[in-house]
Amino acid sequence: MHEHRIILEPGSADKHYWRDLWKFRGLFGFLAWRDILVRYKQTTIGVAWSVIRPVLTLSVMAFLGWLFESKLPGDVPRLLLVGAATLPWTFFSTAFSEAANSLVANRNLLTKIYFPRLIVPASTVIVCLIDFLISFIILVLLMIFYQFAPDVKLLLLPFFLLLALVTAMGTGILIAALNVKYRDFRYIIPFIVQFGLYVSPVAFSSADIYESIRIPEALKLLYAMNPMVGVIDGFRWCILGGETALYIPGFLLSIGVSFFFLFIGIRYFRRTERGFADVI
């Protein structure tokens, strides 16, 4: 009789949250499907954009790395080194900014329909993940061109992809929730993305930082706290094989920061979620 009983009280939205999230999994897929479909219909070259953007970033970053004489590990071609970093970076930057803006962009849904709000940023991240998978073709082509065979470590790539997902998701939902109440964050998001590109090892490699004698230890520590350092180093380690060494303490710190953001993000999101429709 009471299988569908709902009790609404202040604070009650908490109790069945994860069960509701599961119940609304269909919506999750549909929102992602909508975003992909709409982009495909609104743009002339559609999916090609998910390849063009990383290719352009890759070219510029490789040029900068060459200009500043960033070190190449072993005989890895520069384009491959930069490519292995550009793809996760592009994924992170689009997923982060799309997720952070997703709640405000879907305001009409939030004020008219009930569903666990976490679905909105999560589905935008999934759309970006699909973009990432398409853009992976760039790396495959580069590997064929340089006749570069990856070793068995490539099988660990999904783990690092998950790490990238956690990073984008954690920071994305935190900013998304903040953005609902403080629209100032709309201006901060592009800044974070731009700034992040300079402090993440895209044009250069982490070895340039850790092996430098001019950079003080404190700055190296700060560098390691950037969660994207762990993600990108991991990608390079998987794809380029033994030629790149993984700096373990920095790598672990970076993973820790990623999960810390996910934890804080979910907590803050859950705490403020109930009031979204009131303030958005």
Add this chain to the structure above:
Amino acid sequence: MSEPIISVEHLTKRYVIQHQTRGSYTALRDVITEKAKALFKKSDPAISSEEFLALNDVNFTVEAGDRVGMIGRNGAGKSTLLKILSRIVEPTKGRVVIDGRVASLLEVGTGFHPELTGRENIYLNGAILGMSRAEIASKFDEIVAFSEVENFLDTPVKRYSSGMYTRLAFAVAAHLESEILIVDEVLAVGDAAFQRKCLGKMESVASEGRTVLFVSHQMDAVQRLCNKGILLDKGTVVATGAMRDVVETYLQLNTQSASTFQIELPKGFRSEGAVAEWLSIEDEQGRPTNELPFGSPWQIRVRFQIDRPLENFIIAIGLVTLLDFPIRTTWSSLQTIAPGTYDAVFISDGIVLTSGQFKITLGLSVDLRNIHYIRDAGVLTVSDVATSNKDPRIISTGAGVIMNQMEVRVELIR
């Protein structure tokens, strides 16, 4: 006695609203200086926050199978209540127990995407409203048949007419499998045929034993569809019971409440001999009325002061639609007037206005020059409930502003 399907206990919703305090008259200079001041001050004393109870200790129960009509003026708290029942916003205090799945339709076409086709939008909208893919697929044909857009299923909905769009959106929501259906004023859109169809659908939903909660300003629709009524006013429940009785209470509530509009003088206003004080909307016996029954005679009374003898004095009013379209202007004859307090009463003639709201502009002039001119001095509200002794030639069709029928002659030519 069966257990209620919805029970609402001591439900309260509080909002904190921030607003800037300033005079009734805004000059651009003031706006600029205020903005400039705000730049240098962290907390502007002109911005104050105020608590506002959208719902204040609301209690009621709904039995399974009831069709409940929720009525009340704008701002009475109906939408807030529906949003709480639909789990969109959270109550500040109190508790609601709902024994069943809720499908709520607070807006037609929420989540419709203009670029997607009708078919794609049915799936998307169904998912947004909580249907599974299998559920949508099994109802797909029914939805399409109801919406009458078979031939345009693969056309993006941005190319749909607004009627097609509305039909499709309502069709998806109406086919939700749920014990409770919550509908907010969606029938305000769409043409008469569509409204009939929607009402019919909601009647059949109710006849299946499902519970319907319906908010509307259309008293005839509410009375036709609902057996129970809830009247909200200023966030509290004023009446519950049989729909007919609740509608009656609502109409009385409107006639009792004040209908007088005070006229505030702008800062630095200097009298040039004549100043309007207030105006009130009255029925034909001169009783102040907040909402005039459709088709009944009315009058507007304006109280004004004359503080020096004036020649060529005129008092005039204008009726303007909410969209600022002027409908009518009417004025007193030129006269010489002595100091004193006066009432000018503008009595309606045969013109029957459609239900809705009309803004009143007021002007006092001397030698055809306005000496006291007030835009939006008051609002005249014509309700959609007609008087009982209704002239058969006056029909509230909703088309146009003037509802009188003209004399029409049909002549055979050859």
